[in-house]
Amino acid sequence: MTEEQLTVKDEIENSKDKYFLLKGVTGSGKTEIYIELIKEAFFRGEGSIFLVPEISLTPQMINKFKNEFKNNIAILHSRLTDNERAKEWESLYKGEKKIVLGVRSAIFSPIQNLKYIILDEEHETTYKQDNNPRYHAKYVAIKRCLLEDAKLILGSATPSIESYYYAKKGIYKLLNLDKRYGIAKIPDVEIVDMKKEEDLFFSKKLLQEIKDTLIKGEQVILLLNRKGYSTYIQCKDCGHVEECEHCSIKMSYFSGSKKLKCNYCGKTKKYTGKCSNCGSENLIHSGKGIERVEEELKKYFDVPIIKADADYSKDRDFFSKLYEDFLNKKYSILIGTQIIAKGLHFPNVTLVGVINSDIILNFPDFRAGEKTYQLLTQVSGRAGRAEKIGKVIIQTYQKENYVIENSKEEYYEEFYEKEIKLRKMFLYPPFSKLINIGLSSENEKELLEEAAEVFQKLKSDLVEMYGPMPSMVYKVKNRYRMNIFIKGNKNNIDRFKKF
Numbered sequence: 001m002t003e004e005q006l007t008v009k010d011e012i013e014n015s016k017d018k019y020f021l022l023k024g025v026t027g028s029g030k031t032e033i034y035i036e037l038i039k040e041a042f043f044r045g046e047g048s049i050f051l052v053p054e055i056s057l058t059p060q061m062i063n064k065f066k067n068e069f070k071n072n073i074a075i076l077h078s079r080l081t082d083n084e085r086a087k088e089w090e091s092l093y094k095g096e097k098k099i100v101l102g103v104r105s106a107i108f109s110p111i112q113n114l115k116y117i118i119l120d121e122e123h124e125t126t127y128k129q130d131n132n133p134r135y136h137a138k139y140v141a142i143k144r145c146l147l148e149d150a151k152l153i154l155g156s157a158t159p160s161i162e163s164y165y166y167a168k169k170g171i172y173k174l175l176n177l178d179k180r181y182g183i184a185k186i187p188d189v190e191i192v193d194m195k196k197e198e199d200l201f202f203s204k205k206l207l208q209e210i211k212d213t214l215i216k217g218e219q220v221i222l223l224l225n226r227k228g229y230s231t232y233i234q235c236k237d238c239g240h241v242e243e244c245e246h247c248s249i250k251m252s253y254f255s256g257s258k259k260l261k262c263n264y265c266g267k268t269k270k271y272t273g274k275c276s277n278c279g280s281e282n283l284i285h286s287g288k289g290i291e292r293v294e295e296e297l298k299k300y301f302d303v304p305i306i307k308a309d310a311d312y313s314k315d316r317d318f319f320s321k322l323y324e325d326f327l328n329k330k331y332s333i334l335i336g337t338q339i340i341a342k343g344l345h346f347p348n349v350t351l352v353g354v355i356n357s358d359i360i361l362n363f364p365d366f367r368a369g370e371k372t373y374q375l376l377t378q379v380s381g382r383a384g385r386a387e388k389i390g391k392v393i394i395q396t397y398q399k400e401n402y403v404i405e406n407s408k409e410e411y412y413e414e415f416y417e418k419e420i421k422l423r424k425m426f427l428y429p430p431f432s433k434l435i436n437i438g439l440s441s442e443n444e445k446e447l448l449e450e451a452a453e454v455f456q457k458l459k460s461d462l463v464e465m466y467g468p469m470p471s472m473v474y475k476v477k478n479r480y481r482m483n484i485f486i487k488g489n490k491n492n493i494d495r496f497k498k499f
């Protein structure tokens with residue numbers, strides 16, 4: 001380990017603090033610190049829980065831990081059978097295994113003599129379970145550490161705004177790893193204004209960079225946040241847009257399978273090439289999906305291309321095969337949704353292109369800025385992780401937006417300062433707490449009446465209340481959905497919650 005890594009490790013081991021936020025730039029060697037801590041605890045007979053946002057997306061990390069801890073580690077994920085899970089839990093309960101690597105529910109595993117809980121990529125939303133039983137693994141971890149006298153380490157290159165705020169206030173002890181591990185360098189990030197470009201998909205700059213990279217025999221990753229070919233199909237004659245009959249959502253077109261698919265309920269429909277309203281064949285494919293980007297890209301480059309989105313990653317082996325194949329240079333270009341932004345390490349990838357960075361940014365969510373920042377810096381971290389210097393091209397229609405402007409890991413502080421000001425101004429977390437009450441029914445009339453009644457009954461001077469209002473996607477799987485949105489300071493929200 002480097003001097004920097006050793007200092008951080010010693011600090012965690014010897015400090016009286018219980019909660020740590022380890023902010024380390026991509027490739028700064030956080031994993032090595034985790035492994036050392038867990039190993040030393042193990043030799044003292046102490047247990048550790050190591051949480052990751054999603055198992056299938058971190059094959060390299062899993063392999064590292066498997067090699068290191070062999071039969072002493074239990075790997076818990078959602079695809080285990082009940083029987084497999086019971087066996088692992090029993091071995092932990094009996095103290096035969098002392099280390100757990102798993103997704104959020106592994107926070108409840110019956111580890112004996114617990115010393116460390118580590119949440120890697122602590123900013124990820126997958127740590128929160130939003131169906132019953134509802135919990136956030138981070139807050140369960142804090143409570144467990146308190147009850148069992150263990151230490152919590154939250155790790156991230158781009159901490160959530162709330163965690164960083166608490167670290168700055170001293171509630172978590174802030175630890176920094178600023179240098180990239182080994183000889184890897186921070187990539188060059190360039191932001192391209194798409195308003196000035198003719199091509200809808202690729203800027204001249206990105207095309208030139210792809211060309212240069214391929215000539216050198218190096219690889220390219222392109223990020224696009226949409227599945228399928230086009231995100232909707234509209235009839236030019238009657239204006240009809242193909243929608244799902246069970247959800248109020250436009251259906252995406254998948255050119256490979258010639259199908260229309262609803263991304264909310266999963267229902268598919270055969271694509272006939274004709275408008276289902278007037279029968280016209282005069283259809284426009286709008287919105288860019290990764291299948292469309294692949295097709296456009298093939299007009300310029302005759303090289304092997306592979307695609308990846310969340311649908312593919314449902315397949316147990318797809319991701320590890322993709323990882324092997326791309327690592328072994330079977331493909332020159334990888335196009336994918338945000339699932340490719342995480343944890344993967346490809347030494348030969350020297351160019352990362354973000355086709356459209358605006359999609360998440362335009363999402364009506366107070367965390368949209370934070371999520372966009374995290375995605376952009378994470379995917380940038382895929383470029384140039386070995387001795388080669390990487391290049392990142394971010395295409396956008398909002399070049400002046402503070403999120404896009406600061407979308408480099410080394411600008412985290414600048415980004416944070418702007419974001420926290422906005423949160424304070426509009427009273428969003430960490431300056432307030434929010435409650436979202438969701439109501440749904442197959443009967444629209446009853447739902448509207450009930451929602452209005454619930455709202456009236458809940459009315460309180462303790463908090464600000466908004467609604468009842470329709471969900472962003474009003475109908476899903478034949479159920480209509482309404483929301484009541486509640487905001488207040490911590491004390492008042494806690495009092496209100498009891499009510």
Ligand SMILES: [Zn+2]
Pocket residue numbers: 235236237238239240275276277278279280
């Ligand atoms: Zn039509």
Ligand SMILES: [Zn+2]
Pocket residue numbers: 244245246247249262263264265266267477
């Ligand atoms: Zn649907």
